Amino acid sequence: MNNSSIFTAESGRPMRVVFFASGGPANIETALALASTFPDKLNVDLVVTDRPGIPAIDIACRYRVPTIVGDFGAFSQGVKADPESIRYRKIRCDFHESLHEKIRAFEQLHDIQFDLAVLAYRLVIEGSLLARFANRAINQHPADLSLLDSSGKRCYVGIGGHRRQIENGHGYVRTSTILINETADAGEILVQGPPLQFQGARGDHEAIRQHEIAQKVVSDRPALRFALAAIASGCFSLADETRHADGSRVVLYSGEPLNYGGVQLNSHIQSEDESLRNILGANTVATEVR
Numbered sequence: 001m002n003n004s005s006i007f008t009a010e011s012g013r014p015m016r017v018v019f020f021a022s023g024g025p026a027n028i029e030t031a032l033a034l035a036s037t038f039p040d041k042l043n044v045d046l047v048v049t050d051r052p053g054i055p056a057i058d059i060a061c062r063y064r065v066p067t068i069v070g071d072f073g074a075f076s077q078g079v080k081a082d083p084e085s086i087r088y089r090k091i092r093c094d095f096h097e098s099l100h101e102k103i104r105a106f107e108q109l110h111d112i113q114f115d116l117a118v119l120a121y122r123l124v125i126e127g128s129l130l131a132r133f134a135n136r137a138i139n140q141h142p143a144d145l146s147l148l149d150s151s152g153k154r155c156y157v158g159i160g161g162h163r164r165q166i167e168n169g170h171g172y173v174r175t176s177t178i179l180i181n182e183t184a185d186a187g188e189i190l191v192q193g194p195p196l197q198f199q200g201a202r203g204d205h206e207a208i209r210q211h212e213i214a215q216k217v218v219s220d221r222p223a224l225r226f227a228l229a230a231i232a233s234g235c236f237s238l239a240d241e242t243r244h245a246d247g248s249r250v251v252l253y254s255g256e257p258l259n260y261g262g263v264q265l266n267s268h269i270q271s272e273d274e275s276l277r278n279i280l281g282a283n284t285v286a287t288e289v290r
Contacts, residue, residue: 002240003252006136006179007115009234015042017228018103018114020121021049024056026216027120027140030224032063041280042232045114046106048099050123068102070095072123083124093127100129116231118224119180130182135238137180138190138227140220142212145176145189146261152245157185162212163205172197173211175219177227177262179238188248189262190236191227193219222265229279230263 007015017035021028028047035044047060050072060067075095082088107113117137119125130137143161145154147170156165165173174195179187196218200207230236230253239250244260251258 003237003255004135004240005234005237007231007234007236009041009232012040014040015115015232016112017042017044017116017118018046018048019044019056019060020117020119020125021047021054021056022051022120022122023054024120025059026220027118027224028056028059030221031118031228032059032065034225034228036063038229038232038280042228044118045110045112046103048103050095050121056120066106068099068106070099089126092123096123096125096129097127100127100132103129118228124184125180126182130180134181135179138231139178139180139185139187140224141176141178141185142173142215142220143176144170144172144174144192144195144261145178145185146192148246154185154246161185162215163208166198166208166211167202169202173215173219175215175223177223186248188238188251189260190251191223191230191263192261192265193221193223194265195219219265226263226265226279233280235279 009015017031019028019031032044035042044065046068047056047065048068048070049056050070052069052071057067057069072092072095076088076091079088079091103114115136117133119137119139121139141161143156143165145156147155147165149155156162162173172195175193176189177191177193178185178189181187196211196215198211200211235254237252237255239252239257242250242257244250251262253263
């Protein structure tokens, strides 16, 4: 099976990461802490935001990571946030073109080139920025994207996927770490974090909200850490021709094809740092892969 690596690890050169944030602190703290623990394997060189005054900026400053602070609210002032509106989409695209120019200038100034973009980001990126990171940008989605409807489409894409999964009676939710493409939440699934059982009533909105908060610790964090470690070690690749029924490419881990849901992290890893050291050092993993 011919395949293409998301990142090819090279001795002596860490994977260069740009992190896009709209809030914080969970995912950005996870990425920056991992990079500080394994600086020879990956480095978060830049944090880019779509709004000022968010916790992610303070966290980046604490880790001494430079920031590019965008302000989409001011950029799009007076324009209704309607994804179907041509005018809104053009403004959103123009905003990301301006960010892309600043990112390129940062790379030139520091003589680096970003290998991966990590998104904890509310806006849809498109245009040259999306093209720039084709097959090299990941996102966390707070629902199980391996659940498909009768037509083979993903059930819980978009805003509210976490809530809809609970309300439909699945009894659990898990975080999906995916590649991004031009279609919302349609990219290949690399990793899914441990499932978190829902204990409340389906219609209890406060219980659902608390479950999503807890999921950030139980499922988001392990999934993102695993994905970053495995990508930085060159473990993940994409089949050039073999695809699933919905058209998404087959993901390979250390050369072995995975099922549709990617790597499944099915329980808390008792010694997570030890597990990550195994991945980053020896390309082995102490978890269920299916």
